[in-house]
Amino acid sequence: MSTQQALWLPGIGQDFVVGTKEIDTPDPGQLLVKIISSGLNPLDWKIQDSGYIQFVPSYPAVIGEEAAGTVEAVGEGVTDFKKGDRIFFQAQIGSKFTTFQQYCIVFAYSAAKIPENISFDQAASVQVGIIPFAVALYAQQPEGLAHLAPWLEGGHGKYAGQPIVIMGGTSTLGQYATQLARLSGFSPLITTASFHNTELLSSLGATHVLDRKLSTAALKDAIAKITSTPIALAFDAISLPDTQQTAHDIITAGGTVITVRAPQVDNKSEDKVVQQVVGIIHAPPNRELGKSFMPVLTQWLADGTIKPNTVEVVPGGLNGVSSGLQRLKNNLVNGKKLVVRPWETA
CATH class of the missing domain: 3.90.180.10 (Medium-chain alcohol dehydrogenases, catalytic domain)
Known part of the structure; x- marks a missing residue:
C-alpha cells in the first residue's frame, strides 16, 4: 500500500x-x-x-x-x-x-x-469560514433559522430593511457572514471590528463598522443612531463570553443570537434565544443545503460575488x-x- x-x-x-x-x-x-x-x-x-x-x-x-x-x-x-x-x-x-x-x-x-x-x-x-453562517441562517430548524437562502429563487435581497449585527466582522467567519448577509439583503448591516478594517468590511457589504472595544451601553447607543428598528438577529463570529453577553444584551425581546461556541451568557433573558450553530455540512440535515450551495459558491467566487x-x-x-x-x-x-x-x- x-x-x-x-x-x-x-x-x-x-x-x-x-x-x-x-x-x-x-x-x-x-x-x-x-x-x-x-x-x-x-x-x-x-x-x-x-x-x-x-x-x-x-x-x-x-x-x-x-x-x-x-x-x-x-x-x-x-x-x-x-x-x-x-x-x-x-x-x-x-x-x-x-x-x-x-x-x-x-x-x-x-x-x-x-x-x-x-x-x-x-x-x-x-468552506469552514462560510458554512457556519450558511447553516445558521439557511438550514432548516433546529440546525438553523430556516431563512430563504440567497441562492434560491426569491432569496436574494429578501431581508431588506431587517438589521443584523455581526460581532467580529474581520474574523474569517465574520468576513463570510458579512458577504452572505449582504446577499440576503439585511440592512443596516452592522459589524464590530477595529476601525482600521473599515474599508475591508465596507467592501464586503457592511453598511456600518463600529469599534469592537465599545462597551455594551455605548454599542447600544451607536446602533440606535443608525436604526430605530430593533435588532432581532446577531451573529457572534468570536463567541467569547463577553461578545456573547454583548450580543445578547443588544438584541430585542424575541431576538436570536447565533454563536459558534457553546453559549456562555449570564442572566440570560427568557425571551431571547442564544443558539450555537454547528457549522458542519456533513450533518445529515445539512447535506441538501450543501448540495444546493456548493455549485453556486463556485460561481460566486468566479464572478467576485464572494471574495x-x-x-x-x-x-x-x-x-x-x-x-x-x-x-x-x-x-x-x-x-x-x-x-x-x-x-x-x-
Whole structure:
C-alpha cells in the first residue's frame, strides 16, 4: 500500500509529529484528493490542547478541517467530478478524511470546484469560514433559522430593511457572514471590528463598522443612531463570553443570537434565544443545503460575488502547522487566513 506524509497528534496536550500514513482508497460517493493547501483553524489548537471527542474519538490522530487540492481518484457512483478537477472542501471526522496530510478522502456531496481565478491557497480558506453562517441562517430548524437562502429563487435581497449585527466582522467567519448577509439583503448591516478594517468590511457589504472595544451601553447607543428598528438577529463570529453577553444584551425581546461556541451568557433573558450553530455540512440535515450551495459558491467566487479571505502561507509544510496554530491561539492573526502546503514538508 502506498504511503504519504501526515501530521500526527499522538494524544491530548502532546506535540504534533510528522510521520507516514497509508493512502486510502475512495469508497462509493467519495473522492481521493491530493491536498495542495490546508487551512488552519482555532478548533485545531483546541483539539490539541483539550481534545474534542466528537471530532477525535481516539489517538493517535490526524486532524485538520479544510483544504483544497486535485482529485486523484473517484469512487463508484460519482458523476460530478473527475481526476484532475481542482476542488475545495470541509473535512469529515476521522483520520482518513482530515487535512493535515498529503492525501485524504472527501465526500463528493461536500466538495466544490475551484474557479480559475481562485488559487488553492485562497480556496482552502472558504468552506469552514462560510458554512457556519450558511447553516445558521439557511438550514432548516433546529440546525438553523430556516431563512430563504440567497441562492434560491426569491432569496436574494429578501431581508431588506431587517438589521443584523455581526460581532467580529474581520474574523474569517465574520468576513463570510458579512458577504452572505449582504446577499440576503439585511440592512443596516452592522459589524464590530477595529476601525482600521473599515474599508475591508465596507467592501464586503457592511453598511456600518463600529469599534469592537465599545462597551455594551455605548454599542447600544451607536446602533440606535443608525436604526430605530430593533435588532432581532446577531451573529457572534468570536463567541467569547463577553461578545456573547454583548450580543445578547443588544438584541430585542424575541431576538436570536447565533454563536459558534457553546453559549456562555449570564442572566440570560427568557425571551431571547442564544443558539450555537454547528457549522458542519456533513450533518445529515445539512447535506441538501450543501448540495444546493456548493455549485453556486463556485460561481460566486468566479464572478467576485464572494471574495475569499486574504491568505498567508506558513512555511515548512506540515511542520509549519504548530507555529501557525500558536499564532492563532495567541490572537496574533487579524483579517487573514493561515494555510500550509503539505507537499512542502521537508
